[in-house]
Amino acid sequence: MLTTEFKIVPSEFKEKWKEEGEVKEVVERLALAKAEAVKKRLESDEERYLVLGGDTLIELEGQILGKANSEQELRLMLERLSGRRHRVVTGLALVDSWSGEKRIASEESWVRFIDLTPELIERYVKLPVWRGKAGGYAIQEDPLGFIEGFEGNISNIIGLPLGLTKALLEEMGWIVTETETKFLEDYLINQMRKND
Helix, strand or coil: CCCCCCCCCCCCCCCCCCCCCCHHHHHHHHHHHHHHHHHHHCCCCCCCCEEEEEEEEEEECCEEECECCCHHHHHHHHHHHCCCEEEEEEEEEEEECCCCCEEEEEEEEEEEECCCCHHHHHHHHCCHHHCCCECCCECCECCCCCEEEEECCHHHHHCCCHHHHHHHHHHCCCCCCHHHHHHHHHHHHHHHHCCC
């Protein structure tokens, strides 16, 4: 029997997103690698878990944008995103710790940036909010108002598409209760409030 207790366990998986393939394939591979890494760490545990791994990347004109590793890389990324619409793709992988059964899927949304001046980019580079974020930003942390608008599911852009998460859980035989849905919604709200 599955319990409704949720745990957040970092995968400690070292991302190597600069792989070949379409962004959808890459995020799905990374999500599965993260879920498998956590599953492996939990193998000695007698409890049964459904392990959810996820990864989000940005795609602009066929090029995958991951996390900026330096201020200079961030500047170049923001210059490319300035005034443009880009795709945000989140891959999810759900793995049963007992059977090894897997479900993998992804979702996409679109985000449009305002035109960014060099001065605005420099102000942003000095802020800590861009570190560890695909494309150098997070929609829930937009201190300088870069985001003009978005299309699609905001929970996908944040990095945990709720509808897709629920669908994967249900495919694995878990009836998602209102309490569990509330937990996922609260998680997203906390992510949106982070660093406010």
